[in-house]
Amino acid sequence: MINPRPGGPPVYLQLAEILRTRIVTGKIAAGQALPSERTLQQEHALGRHTVRKAMAVLRAEGLVTFVRGTGMVARERAERQRLVPPAGAAVLTRMPSSEERDEFDLDDGVPVFAVRTPEGSEQVFPGDRWVLIWPG
Amino acid sequence: MINPRPGGPPVYLQLAEILRTRIVTGKIAAGQALPSERTLQQEHALGRHTVRKAMAVLRAEGLVTFVRGTGMVARERAERQRLVPPAGAAVLTRMPSSEERDEFDLDDGVPVFAVRTPEGSEQVFPGDRWVLIWPG
DNA sequence: CGAGATTTGTGCGTATGTATT
DNA sequence: AAATACATACGCACAAATCTC
Numbered sequence: 001m002i003n004p005r006p007g008g009p010p011v012y013l014q015l016a017e018i019l020r021t022r023i024v025t026g027k028i029a030a031g032q033a034l035p036s037e038r039t040l041q042q043e044h045a046l047g048r049h050t051v052r053k054a055m056a057v058l059r060a061e062g063l064v065t066f067v068r069g070t071g072m073v074a075r076e077r078a079e080r081q082r083l084v085p086p087a088g089a090a091v092l093t094r095m096p097s098s099e100e101r102d103e104f105d106l107d108d109g110v111p112v113f114a115v116r117t118p119e120g121s122e123q124v125f126p127g128d129r130w131v132l133i134w135p136g
Numbered sequence: 137m138i139n140p141r142p143g144g145p146p147v148y149l150q151l152a153e154i155l156r157t158r159i160v161t162g163k164i165a166a167g168q169a170l171p172s173e174r175t176l177q178q179e180h181a182l183g184r185h186t187v188r189k190a191m192a193v194l195r196a197e198g199l200v201t202f203v204r205g206t207g208m209v210a211r212e213r214a215e216r217q218r219l220v221p222p223a224g225a226a227v228l229t230r231m232p233s234s235e236e237r238d239e240f241d242l243d244d245g246v247p248v249f250a251v252r253t254p255e256g257s258e259q260v261f262p263g264d265r266w267v268l269i270w271p272g
Numbered sequence: 273c274g275a276g277a278t279t280t281g282t283g284c285g286t287a288t289g290t291a292t293t
Numbered sequence: 294a295a296a297t298a299c300a301t302a303c304g305c306a307c308a309a310a311t312c313t314c
C-alpha cells in the first residue's frame with residue numbers, strides 16, 4: 001500500500017518498489033507485460049507523472065523495456081557471449097553515449113564495457129550481452 | 137538553436153545535446169555548475185518539464201550530478217583503482233539496485249562491475265571508481 | 273544567528289502526437 | 294477505422310536543501 005505521508009519515501013519510489021518486487025520474484029515473468037499507466041493510476045490513485053516516474057526508475061535499472069502500443073514489459077535476460085580480453089587490457093564500465101545507444105540498439109539502463117588494449121584502442125561491448133572471462 | 141518542428145528530434149534531446157557538448161568539450165569544466173533550470177527555461181523559452189527531462193538525460197549518462205539547493209554540476213572523474221580479478225572469474229556490468237546505490241553512495245548513471253568467482257560468490261564494485269586489469 | 277532568495281525534488285493537471293494492436 | 298498505450302510538452306503548487314545577506 002502506498003503511503004504519501006511527508007518525510008517518508010517519495011510515492012514514485014514506493015510504487016517502483018512494488019513493481020520491482022513483482023518482477024524480481026517472478027510474479028511478472030520476463031517478457032510479460034506490466035499493468036498500463038492508466039491501470040496503475042487508477043489502482044493507486046496517483047497522477048500520471050508519478051506513475052511515469054516510477055516506470056522510469058525501473059527502466060533505468062534495466063528491469064523493463066517499453067514497447068509503444070503494447071506497454072511496459074519485463075526485460076528478457078539475453079544469453080551472454082563470453083569475451084576474453086587481450087593480455088594487458090584495461091576494462092571500464094560506463095553508460096553509453098547517445099551514438100553508442102543507437103549503434104548497439106541499447107535499451108535505457110544498459111551500461112557498456114569499454115575495453116582498452118595496451119596499444120591504445122578502445123572497443124565497446126553492450127553490458128547486457130557480454131560477460132568477461134578471466135584466464136585461469 | 138533549438139528547433140521544435142514536428143518530425144524532428146524532441147526538444148529535450150536537442151537541449152541535452154547542447155549541454156552535453158559544452159561538458160565534453162570542456163567549456164564547462166568538471167566540478168563547475170551548469171545553468172540553473174530557470175536560466176535554461178528563459179534562455180530557450182521552454183517549460184520546466186522539458187528542461188528537467190534534458191537534465192535527466194545527462195544524469196543518466198553519468199555526466200552531471202544534481203545538488204538540491206545548489207544546482208547541476210559536471211561530474212568529477214574520480215581516480216580509478218586497479219583491480220585484477222581472481223583466475224577464472226566472470227565479470228558482468230549492470231545498473232546497481234537501490235540498496236547498492238545506498239551502500240556505495242553511487243550517483244545516478246553509474247553502473248557497477250559484478251565479479252563472480254568460480255566458487256560462486258559475487259562482489260560488486262562501483263563502475264566509476266575501478267578499472268579491471270587483465271594479466272599480461 | 274535568522275530571513276529571504278535560489279534551486280532542485282515531488283506531485284498533479286491538461287493537451288496533443290505517434291506507434292501498435 | 295478505432296481503441297489502446299506510451300511520448301512529448303505546456304502549465305501550477307508546494308517541499309526541502311542550500312546559499313547569501
